[in-house]
Amino acid sequence: MVLAEYIVMATHNQGKIKELKLLLADTNLKLLSLADFPELGPLEETGQTFRENARQKAETVAKATGLVAIADDSGLEVDALQGAPGVYSARFAGKEADDEANNAKLLQCLAHTPQDKRTARFRSVIAIAKPSGECYFAEGTCEGSIGFRPKGSNGFGYDPLFIVQGDKRTLAEFSIEEKNKISHRGKALREAKDILLQVLQ
């Protein structure tokens, strides 16, 4: 592999694109995104698992573009809620819900759950699909528990409620560099990078 190789990330999320670009900076891979393929339109996410959603998006984009495509799906699993909100993490409080509404709903669901029963984890699954049909996966988790009130202003989503295992801080109180080291997405992305380099050999 001598020339730059183009791959495409099946997302419009600028934060995710930037993150993967940074991780691929020391390779000859060039990252495109859905912004480069406006004809594709919105991608479906109808799966019952993170894996199904990530696969669905990666395979659709790989097939449509003829390039290796990478897609992720992530969410929060709360043990006292039997794994909810899971694949519904982004729309826990409704289809148009924002982070604040989702966090409020989570606190409400756990209002009568004591601290030692509030264990939870973030999970991220990344799918890497080749136009020829093969699909590869990477997965990462970040263990913790759900606090009783939001704390911290970094991050997004449920970060202000998520107390990191072995720490007293929520994920929203971690710096971005600290978070990348321990986060579900950080772990899954580093594994995905290894797969990409192997797949594209």
Add this chain to the structure above:
Amino acid sequence: MVLAEYIVMATHNQGKIKELKLLLADTNLKLLSLADFPELGPLEETGQTFRENARQKAETVAKATGLVAIADDSGLEVDALQGAPGVYSARFAGKEADDEANNAKLLQCLAHTPQDKRTARFRSVIAIAKPSGECYFAEGTCEGSIGFRPKGSNGFGYDPLFIVQGDKRTLAEFSIEEKNKISHRGKALREAKDILLQVLQ
């Protein structure tokens, strides 16, 4: 922490004990096992998830011994079987089943499943319990697919049927060093070591 600290692994499996001992060789942690506490008797594993089983074993042993206890539960999740055999991996073909019987049953269940639908992963969850009641978790996965016949003589369990993602070989064709780098248990154990050192500070 200056003196050696004793921790206990909630298993009788000599292979697992040896593996963790090796990983802890550069620390001042000394590893005991269930062999050092014969009065404990067999541990229950009645959970519906790897996490519940690992937690159950670690908490029981931490409580009984007054030491930090570490326990794991692992298994194979086959997508075409909706995640089975999962927590029943060791007894898929019955309570007294050996590796050969379990592998034969898996091949039988997937007899009419084509190669591209035979995706699977090994998952390992490790619980670290303190006598005071706190419990910490580490998790690792190893992605792959189920072959049509056993290959290789290393490893154990479903390894001869498990074709590693991005490789042509089954896990039973990997050397033990190669396997440790990519395996579900290897990943979970390295994360568990970090937690142990943090928890015991």
